[in-house]
Amino acid sequence: MADAVTARRPSRRRRGAGITPWLFISPWILGFVCFTLGPLIFSLTMSFYDWPVVGERTFVGADNYRTMLTEDPQFWHSLGVTVKFAAIFVPLNIAVSFLLAVLLNTKVRGTAFFRTAFYLPSVISGVALVTIWSWIYSQRYGLLNYLLGQSGTEGVNWLGDPGWAVVAIVVASLWGLGGTMLILLAGLQSIPKELYEAARMSGVPPWAQAIHITLPMLSPMLLFTFITSIISAFQQLTIALLLTEGGPLGSTYFFAMYIYETAFRFHDMGYAAAMSWVMFVIILALSLLVMRSSSAWVHYEGEMKGKGGTDG
Amino acid sequence: MKRRTVIIAPAILAATFWGGMTFAQDKVLRFATWNTSPESIAINQAIVTKFEEANPGVKVQVELYGDGFDDKLTAAMGAGNPPDLMYMWNYPAYYQSLMPLDDMIARDAAELNLADIPSGLMNGGLIDGKTYGMPVGFTTHVIFYNKDLLAAAGVAEPQAGWTWADLRAAAATLSKPDEQIFGFAVDAKPDPFDFEEFFWSNGAQYISDDGKVLDGVMNSPEAAEVLDMFGDMIKTGEAVALNIGDQTSGSDLFKAGKLAMMEGAMWNKGGIDESGVNYGVAVLPAFGDKPVKSTINASGISIAKDTADPDLAWAFVKFFSTPEAVALRTNDLPIRTSVAESSGMMADPKLAPFFAMLAVADGTVPSFLKNPEWGRIQENLSLAIEATMIDQGNAKAHLDEAVSASARFLK
Amino acid sequence: MARTFTYSALIFLSALFIAPFLWTLITAVKSDAELVAYPPVFWPETWHWENFAIAWTKHPFNIFLQNSVIIVILSTIGQLFSSSLVAYGFARFRFPGRDAIFILLLATMMIPWDVKMIPLYMEFNYLGWINTLKPLIVPAWFGEAFFVFLLRQYIMTIPMEIDEAARMDGANAWQIYWRIHLPLMVPALVLVGTFHFMNAWNDYLGPLIYLNDQSKYTLTLGLALLKGLHNEADINSIAAITIILCGPPLALFFFAQRYIMDNALGSSVKG
Numbered sequence: 001m002a003d004a005v006t007a008r009r010p011s012r013r014r015r016g017a018g019i020t021p022w023l024f025i026s027p028w029i030l031g032f033v034c035f036t037l038g039p040l041i042f043s044l045t046m047s048f049y050d051w052p053v054v055g056e057r058t059f060v061g062a063d064n065y066r067t068m069l070t071e072d073p074q075f076w077h078s079l080g081v082t083v084k085f086a087a088i089f090v091p092l093n094i095a096v097s098f099l100l101a102v103l104l105n106t107k108v109r110g111t112a113f114f115r116t117a118f119y120l121p122s123v124i125s126g127v128a129l130v131t132i133w134s135w136i137y138s139q140r141y142g143l144l145n146y147l148l149g150q151s152g153t154e155g156v157n158w159l160g161d162p163g164w165a166v167v168a169i170v171v172a173s174l175w176g177l178g179g180t181m182l183i184l185l186a187g188l189q190s191i192p193k194e195l196y197e198a199a200r201m202s203g204v205p206p207w208a209q210a211i212h213i214t215l216p217m218l219s220p221m222l223l224f225t226f227i228t229s230i231i232s233a234f235q236q237l238t239i240a241l242l243l244t245e246g247g248p249l250g251s252t253y254f255f256a257m258y259i260y261e262t263a264f265r266f267h268d269m270g271y272a273a274a275m276s277w278v279m280f281v282i283i284l285a286l287s288l289l290v291m292r293s294s295s296a297w298v299h300y301e302g303e304m305k306g307k308g309g310t311d312g
Numbered sequence: 313m314k315r316r317t318v319i320i321a322p323a324i325l326a327a328t329f330w331g332g333m334t335f336a337q338d339k340v341l342r343f344a345t346w347n348t349s350p351e352s353i354a355i356n357q358a359i360v361t362k363f364e365e366a367n368p369g370v371k372v373q374v375e376l377y378g379d380g381f382d383d384k385l386t387a388a389m390g391a392g393n394p395p396d397l398m399y400m401w402n403y404p405a406y407y408q409s410l411m412p413l414d415d416m417i418a419r420d421a422a423e424l425n426l427a428d429i430p431s432g433l434m435n436g437g438l439i440d441g442k443t444y445g446m447p448v449g450f451t452t453h454v455i456f457y458n459k460d461l462l463a464a465a466g467v468a469e470p471q472a473g474w475t476w477a478d479l480r481a482a483a484a485t486l487s488k489p490d491e492q493i494f495g496f497a498v499d500a501k502p503d504p505f506d507f508e509e510f511f512w513s514n515g516a517q518y519i520s521d522d523g524k525v526l527d528g529v530m531n532s533p534e535a536a537e538v539l540d541m542f543g544d545m546i547k548t549g550e551a552v553a554l555n556i557g558d559q560t561s562g563s564d565l566f567k568a569g570k571l572a573m574m575e576g577a578m579w580n581k582g583g584i585d586e587s588g589v590n591y592g593v594a595v596l597p598a599f600g601d602k603p604v605k606s607t608i609n610a611s612g613i614s615i616a617k618d619t620a621d622p623d624l625a626w627a628f629v630k631f632f633s634t635p636e637a638v639a640l641r642t643n644d645l646p647i648r649t650s651v652a653e654s655s656g657m658m659a660d661p662k663l664a665p666f667f668a669m670l671a672v673a674d675g676t677v678p679s680f681l682k683n684p685e686w687g688r689i690q691e692n693l694s695l696a697i698e699a700t701m702i703d704q705g706n707a708k709a710h711l712d713e714a715v716s717a718s719a720r721f722l723k
Numbered sequence: 724m725a726r727t728f729t730y731s732a733l734i735f736l737s738a739l740f741i742a743p744f745l746w747t748l749i750t751a752v753k754s755d756a757e758l759v760a761y762p763p764v765f766w767p768e769t770w771h772w773e774n775f776a777i778a779w780t781k782h783p784f785n786i787f788l789q790n791s792v793i794i795v796i797l798s799t800i801g802q803l804f805s806s807s808l809v810a811y812g813f814a815r816f817r818f819p820g821r822d823a824i825f826i827l828l829l830a831t832m833m834i835p836w837d838v839k840m841i842p843l844y845m846e847f848n849y850l851g852w853i854n855t856l857k858p859l860i861v862p863a864w865f866g867e868a869f870f871v872f873l874l875r876q877y878i879m880t881i882p883m884e885i886d887e888a889a890r891m892d893g894a895n896a897w898q899i900y901w902r903i904h905l906p907l908m909v910p911a912l913v914l915v916g917t918f919h920f921m922n923a924w925n926d927y928l929g930p931l932i933y934l935n936d937q938s939k940y941t942l943t944l945g946l947a948l949l950k951g952l953h954n955e956a957d958i959n960s961i962a963a964i965t966i967i968l969c970g971p972p973l974a975l976f977f978f979a980q981r982y983i984m985d986n987a988l989g990s991s992v993k994g
Contacts, residue, residue: 342935348948348949348950350781350782373935373936374936374937375935375936375937376937376940376948378944378947378948378950379947379948379950380931380947383931383932384931387840387841387932388844390841390844390845391841391844391845391848392845393844393845393848393853564958567755568755568756568758569756587755
């Protein structure tokens with residue numbers, strides 16, 4: 001295929017982008033400047049101040065950062081909780097979504113129903129979702145423990161046992177993976193059927209088809225879900241805030257929750273801003289790592305790399 | 313064409329002029345509230361409407377912040393765009409953006425009839441000697457009890473002057489675990505602001521009076537005794553533990569007839585009334601012969617420091633404190649003794665205990681007023697309380713942990 | 724054999740996913756006593772369907788609905804248009820700084836909301852947009868990183884030959900975008916539209932911060948009003964409104980999924 005492209009490329013204009021691509025991405029650039037850059041700079045400034053919501057603001061330089069990294073056990077604790085959560089959630093999120101997508105991609109009757117069923121939870125808003133899960137996880141009146149009791153095992157104090165609370169939140173978060181599943185499903189469906197046909201006719205077994213066709217063709221979407229899962233894992237707030245309130249005994253005190261409380265309960269905007277930036281840097285570093293590794297395992301059919309390709 | 317313009321142009325001019333005049337006349341006061349129940353929202357609106365009737369050309373925009381009250385207020389104040397008027401209880405957090413009212417109170421003292429308002433309530437809004445809010449309502453804490461459950465178990469109804477030993481004995485008799493009925497409920501994650509009343513009743517407090525010392529205060533033997541007692545009640549089954557893996561509230565259980573006795577305040581009363589449970593109200597029990605204390609949750613109304621029209625805002629605040637407006641607020645207790653007496657509230661057996669608790673509530677200063685970093689210290693205290701309830705005891709160890717974790721905030 | 728396995732797996736899993744939703748439905752129609760009963764009541768004695776009407780009238784939900792609908796429709800249109808434009812720019816062109824700017828775009832996804840919230844509020848306040856629906860609609864017309872990323876990845880699965888062929892026929896960049904890529908992107912666009920719709924529909928923090936008086940409130944704020952302070956939650960109403968809230972995104976999804984699953988691409992590539 002690559003040969004066909006080179007052979008056909010007309011050498012009309014000088015290779016150079018011109019202004020066209022900039023026109024296309026201009027909405028985002030504009031939005032970035034208006035709605036992101038300003039607030040970002042402002043919050044960065046705030047992070048170098050002792051900035052209470054009301055009252056005097058004093059410049060403290062890097063003091064917020066120093067306190068955070070050296071004097072604040074709560075910072076490390078909440079970071080640890082978040083990392084633990086991400087380590088469990090991200091792989092599960094991708095794996096289960098992928099499995100569901102594969103199942104849905106087969107020719108079964110009633111796919112519309114199943115798809116809707118899997119997608120349904122992600123449609124429910126945060127506040128409502130938490131209320132629902134609190135009724136399920138309730139130690140005494142909850143659905144889950146009741147069902148477990150019926151089947152012989154003793155119920156667990158899902159939200160009250162420090163060991164189980166994180167698991168409870170992982171499951172509640174996974175419940176909303178309908179979105180991820182859809183993305184992977186759309187990716188699966190866009191893989192040309194001809195590839196599978198050709199492979200089948202050449203006698204390639206199904207598992208090999210999966211490894212050599214499905215995964216590579218799906219890899220751009222997998223990359224996307226990988227990165228977005230990491231981002232959302234680190235920013236996990238609503239479920240912890242409303243379902244367990246960071247408990248029991250701080251076992252679900254996520255980093256995002258610490259930031260939220262610092263800003264809205266302790267009214268310490270400067271410190272909260274500093275922590276937000278630290279979170280930002282961590283997520284950025286992780287994502288860059290993943291992106292960098294992506295050249296090794298991600299395959300693009302229509303990639304604009306190096307000198308090949310067209311211009312505007 | 314020309315004829316039309318001749319008619320249209322002056323019409324437009326007149327309209328804008330007239331519209332402009334009405335617009336200029338309609339002064340808008342923004343009033344932030346935290347009510348969520350339809351009844352209390354309606355009550356607010358009734359008072360507001362009366363004010364608007366008495367003051368033509370003024371419109372009060374009632375803003376319902378509900379659950380996100382603090383979030384919204386923080387954002388608005390942080391951005392320099394606070395509402396003109398707002399409900400207020402957390403004075404330490406916001407007072408720097410609020411207008412001190414002392415001058416206006418002094419000027420209109422006669423109109424306000426301050427003698428009619430218990431000083432304990434006026435002091436609620438006092439920071440550094442200045443008053444930042446007029447009280448609009450209050451509640452103290454009491455024990456609600458289910459008369460039918462008590463009668464069925466042969467337990468006598470609580471009397472004034474009863475002790476925790478009495479309560480525990482009653483709870484032991486009342487608890488029927490197989491029927492999922494409990495004698496009492498202990499909240500593992502209480503609001504420390506409310507919870508301090510138990511410390512006070514046992515002669516303890518969270519932090520020293522000058523707000524500088526925790527060690528020996530927060531983890532004093534009396535303090536540990538309080539927590540251990542509650543933990544023990546969970547252990548023996550006298551009480552059910554709330555908020556450990558469960559978000560069912562004490563009032564939900566009480567309303568369903570599954571809880572015999574419950575510590576609560578005015579905000580529970582409306583729902584309990586609706587539920588039809590045959591209930592009574594008693595004062596809080598005492599620790600032996602130590603004087604019993606209750607928390608006062610006083611809500612006030614405050615004015616933003618840089619409001620456009622301070623006189624108008626103050627007029628609203630005054631209106632809210634008139635006996636008529638006070639009488640309209642049936643969702644919590646009236647700040648004016650005159651209203652309490654004339655409406656027969658003080659004679660109502662279901663309301664009298666609230667007033668009784670108010671009467672003994674002098675001399676206690678809530679800890680959150682004593683140290684600006686209290687918010688962070690309180691987090692550690694909450695953990696200690698929760699840990700003790702989960703552990704069903706071991707209070708001293710947990711309180712010690714809270715004290716050492718909070719040391720860095722006392723600097 | 725494989726077929727039975729697939730079916731049973733699907734049925735079992737979908738039961739797991741639907742169960743909480745059904746539980747909510749049952750909770751909405753229970754009586755007060757049944758709410759705290761143990762063992763949990765699975766089939767309420769009487770199905771109090773009137774709880775839905777009661778919940779709806781507790782607050783002016785009609786107005787809330789109106790506001791939610793306006794916000795969601797206007798912002799979704801803007802999102803679809805702007806995100807696809809930007810994604811096309813990143814996917815199909817090579818220009819200096821492209822990769823750097825793309826990383827920047829990715830980075831913006833990682834910015835916690837807390838960081839931007841108050842400065843953004845101040846900015847909107849300065850523009851006079853507080854207590855209007857504008858802060859909830861306008862930013863969507865400038866493209867959102869998440870969707871740009873998604874669409875860019877999707878466009879990159881479309882082989883270059885298609886662009887080539889079009890260019891041979893004399894099409895310029897805009898026409899390639901408008902006539903060729905947009906139709907090909909339909910599955911991804913429907914995905915983006917559905918996601919965005921859902922996000923905007925369920926948005927809580929945004930409306931909470933930017934809207935002051937009740938006449939501008941959205942449905943999610945209405946739901947929050949039912950939760951109340953001091954744990955005096957009205958469980959029946961919360962469950963009822965939750966169910967109602969789920970309706971439109973679900974309906975949208977049910978109709979939209981047909982397009983997501985369109986496999987037009989397969990037929991346009993001929994080896």
